[in-house]
Amino acid sequence: MNEMIGRCTGMAAEPAAEDVARLTDHYFLRTKAIVERYGDCRVTYAVFMRRPVLFTPRLAVNWLERIAAERGTRFDIGLNYEEGAWVGAGEPLMYVAGSLFHLVDLETILLQKLGAACVAAYNAYTMCVELPQVTFLAMDARHCAGREMAEMMAYAASVGSEAARRQANAKGFVGNATAATAHYFGQADGRGTMPHGLIGYAGSTVRAAEMFHETFPDDDLIVLVDYFGREIADSLEVCRRFPQLAGQGRVAVRLDTHGGRFLEGLDPQASYAVLERHAPESIRGYRTDAELRHLVGTGVSAAAVWHMREHLNAEGFDKVRIVVSSGFNPAKCRVMAYAKAPIDVVGTGSFLPDNWGETYATADIVDYDGVAKVKIGREFLLRHPK
Numbered sequence: 001m002n003e004m005i006g007r008c009t010g011m012a013a014e015p016a017a018e019d020v021a022r023l024t025d026h027y028f029l030r031t032k033a034i035v036e037r038y039g040d041c042r043v044t045y046a047v048f049m050r051r052p053v054l055f056t057p058r059l060a061v062n063w064l065e066r067i068a069a070e071r072g073t074r075f076d077i078g079l080n081y082e083e084g085a086w087v088g089a090g091e092p093l094m095y096v097a098g099s100l101f102h103l104v105d106l107e108t109i110l111l112q113k114l115g116a117a118c119v120a121a122y123n124a125y126t127m128c129v130e131l132p133q134v135t136f137l138a139m140d141a142r143h144c145a146g147r148e149m150a151e152m153m154a155y156a157a158s159v160g161s162e163a164a165r166r167q168a169n170a171k172g173f174v175g176n177a178t179a180a181t182a183h184y185f186g187q188a189d190g191r192g193t194m195p196h197g198l199i200g201y202a203g204s205t206v207r208a209a210e211m212f213h214e215t216f217p218d219d220d221l222i223v224l225v226d227y228f229g230r231e232i233a234d235s236l237e238v239c240r241r242f243p244q245l246a247g248q249g250r251v252a253v254r255l256d257t258h259g260g261r262f263l264e265g266l267d268p269q270a271s272y273a274v275l276e277r278h279a280p281e282s283i284r285g286y287r288t289d290a291e292l293r294h295l296v297g298t299g300v301s302a303a304a305v306w307h308m309r310e311h312l313n314a315e316g317f318d319k320v321r322i323v324v325s326s327g328f329n330p331a332k333c334r335v336m337a338y339a340k341a342p343i344d345v346v347g348t349g350s351f352l353p354d355n356w357g358e359t360y361a362t363a364d365i366v367d368y369d370g371v372a373k374v375k376i377g378r379e380f381l382l383r384h385p386k
Helices: 002-007 019-025 026-038 058-071 100-130 147-166 196-202 203-217 231-241 245-249 268-278 291-298 303-315 329-339
Strands: 042-049 076-079 096-099 136-137 172-176 220-226 251-255 322-325 343-348 361-370
Touching: 019 058, 019 100, 026 100, 042 100, 058 076, 058 096, 058 100, 058 147, 096 100, 096 361, 100 136, 100 147, 100 220, 100 231, 100 329, 100 361, 136 147, 147 172, 172 322, 196 203, 203 220, 203 231, 231 245, 231 303, 251 303, 268 291, 268 303, 291 303, 291 329, 303 322, 303 329
Parallel strands: 136 172, 136 343, 220 251, 251 322, 322 343
Antiparallel strands: 042 096, 042 361, 076 096
């Protein structure tokens, strides 16, 4: 465990010690004042969550150690699991021991840095395991509530991805959208090509592709193709415009069709027919309405991906890759795997927790000056670090 803690140092950690008082729950500040008046004691906190997660402690531990150093004290932090390990609901994730006076006002921020990251890592892991031959890009930054959350989510995606690589030989997440957190994926910069705004600016999908290639000639050409609702036509037009790049596998089309319409050339009947040709078992084995929508519904469905692959291959563009985005969460990835959808890359921010109530980490004091003590009903936490 000490080796793990050692790897947690040297990373950005906010907020600073002087900010703690205005960011923590007020009743912790009241308790701190009382302890200061009546005398300090050594306590041990147990930290746990109420649902299964992947353990992502690095940011929380780094912050605790920094605050301890600034306060001239020391916290004994015992991690019960390795980073990226699966942890069951209610299992203590970690124990933190030290001065009650110095620990009591840190609980709020500690839990903020732990809970959401653990759930996001679990989600990222699930997605990567469901589609192990697919490359993922983290596009969560625009959905995060500020810089601190963006760092937490990037870190979480990297932990979940690494766990999927170890356990399922998955390709996992290879990059993300911003330079600030690219280092979590071993990159020096963010990754991305063009937003819909560039298509509108250029006036056509092909012209946007030309502008991009003229400006960044050494980069692969990844083109959004849903702006005008002509996903098939515009994809083929781009490939015909850049046949050499397409033949070299340096062209990709990104499907981001929204849920308000079908991809060009599809309707319910045509969508069923596409899957009947390529993955008939998928439309006979779905279990929920949500799964059916992912298979043959509007937006980027499994049928839509197969439909695009059919048209690209028919024109001889079999090396052109398909990038998908738009609502790719664990459930949608599972359906795509079931339909054997020919996806090369998934761009997603949907590993962010959907049900925020599931992200709530909880901490309880389980020891006061060597005496085991916890509120009734939490006796399962009465275990101490080895």
